[in-house]
Every structure is written in structure tokens, then in C-alpha cells.
Amino acid sequence: MGHIIFSSCTIPFFFILCLFPFVSSFPYSQFDGSCPYLPMIVRNGVWDAFRKDNRIAASLLRLHFHDCFIIGCDASILLDDTNDFKGEKNALPNRNSARGYEVIDSIKADVEKACPLTISCADILALAAREAVVLSGGPYWQVQLGRRDGLTASESAANAQLPSPFEPLDKIVAKFLAKGLDIKDVVVLSGAHTIGFAQCIAFKNRLFNYKGSGQPDPALDSSALPDLKTICPNQDSSNSNLAPLDSPSAYRFDNVYYTNLVRRTGLLESDQALMGDPRTAALVKAYSMNPYLFYNDFATSMVKMSNIGILTGKDGQIRKSCRFVN
Helix, strand or coil: CCCEECCCEECCCCCCEECCCEECCCCCCCCCCCCCCHHHHHHHHHHHHHHHCCCHHHHHHHHHHHHHCCCCCCCHHHCCCCCCCCCCCCCCCCCCCCCCHHHHHHHHHHHHHHCCCCCCHHHHHHHHHHHHHHHCCCCCCCCCCCCEECCCCCHHHHHHHCCCCCCCHHHHHHHHHHCCCCHHHHHHHHHHHHCCEEEHHHCHHHCCCHHHCCCCCCCCCHHHHHHHHHHCCCCHHHCCCEEECCCCCCCCCCCHHHHHHHCCCCCCHHHHHHHCCHHHHHHHHHHHHCHHHHHHHHHHHHHHHCCCCCECCCCCECCCECCECC
């Protein structure tokens, strides 16, 4: 039976955002009795990490997304390799790219001191992603708690199921649909690229020799080329260089990501493709003009995504360490 979660409000920067009530699809608890300081512990852990590394907000949000899109939101992405399985940390979409593991480890250690074997790594990851967005100026949403941690991980599933910046939009949409999401969620959750950076290898093909043409991608406005070519010169040594996904405001959660797409200056080919399909272009334009609509829909889609493949009841476990099965 679902439980009603009442609307929550926050004041990021200069506006107030209120989420409407929705129905939970799994047991919800704030752990008020067994772990009353959980939200504060997670919030302090994320804030401390952000003070040391202002890129970490985007990394924690991405880590949650990459976790949910494989086996489900079960913290499988946090597991180290074992003799029994090859985990997801070294899958192609995550290798030398996914970050924030040590932040979750630190928060988990603090949570275990306060309330041993009570809060899963999956719940901590979901809370940390929310705090990362709020810290960056984005919307607050009520995080449903009660997930349990998975017992395995899969490198092959991560390679096959995570959307790639090189894939056509139809294939990305198909991967979202396979997880119970829809095409609106594709547009909304792509808006997470309003914060963070991408390695040059993820988009450099657009700058110099798009599809063997010897020319830049015609979907990329020429005004973006000089700066990007400076960051990512046409040589292999630049592959790991970083460029902002949302150049005007790489650390601020806002709707400029969508404005960039309308102006044809989206960094990733998969992002700019949202303007090439009438099913998604209308939403891009709407979000570019109405940040409050984007914030509300982003919060709703995050709750929806964080329900994917969750373990509850006696399934899974509460790990002592997020890196290892008990």
C-alpha cells in the first residue's frame, strides 16, 4: 500500500518551490526514532565535500543516476570488484569518470556511528544527490527512504544499459522506457547537465571531424567552437581535459542548460539532439523560458527515478560498508 507524502517547500536563492503531494510506491520512513539526525549527517557530509571540491555536487547527482539505471537504486555502483563479480566502477561509462565514492563512504561511516545497521547506502546516495542539487541552488524534494542495498553489481549491465552521449536520441529514449521512465523524463533528467563538466573525449568528435566530414558538427553553433577547441585541441592528450556542460553557470543549478540547447550551444551531441526531435524540443523551449516549471518537473522525475528497482523488506541488506557486501 502506498503512503501519501505531503508537499515540501524550500527557498533556493530567490524563489519558493513547492512540490505537490504524490504517492510512494514503497515503505516510507524518516527514521525519526532510529536515526533522527540522518538528514543533518548527510547534509553536513555533502556540504563539507563541496567546500573542498565544487565539482562534487554534479558528481554525486551523476552517481545516483548511474546507480539507479543498472540493477536499480540499490547502491550496486558503490561495490568494489570481488572474485564473484566485476562491479560497475570500471565499466566504460564510469571508469576514470564517476566520482564521489569517498564522500559516500565518509557519510556512511558517520551514519553508522549514529545508528548502526539502520540506513542503507542506497538511501544515503539518494539523500546526497538531493542535497547536492539543493546546495547548487536547485529544488528540494522529499526523498523516500526504506531502500535496501543490493548483493551484487554488473560491469556488463552498466556498459549496456547506461545512456551514452554518442547514442541517437531514440536509443536513449528506449533505455529510459526500459526503466519505467518516459520521454519527458529524458528531457527533464538531462537537465542535470546544468551543473558539472564533461571530458573532451565525450564531445571532441563534434569539433573537428564530425562523422568523417572533416568539419564540425553543423548542429553546434560556430560561436561555441573557439573556446571548445582551446580546451580540447585535436590531439589525444586532450581527451581527459574538462569543459563545462553549461558554460555560463557550471556550478549553479538553473535552466540555462535549456537556453544553450535553444541557441545550439549544447556541449554533448545527445543533449543537442533534444532540439532535433519535435517530441522533446517543445519541452526544451518550455524549460528555457520557465525555470520554475523545470525545477518542479525535475524534482518529480528524480523521485520517479529513485524508485527504479528498489529493494525493500527482507530483500538485500543494510551494508556496514558501501564498498562490500556484509
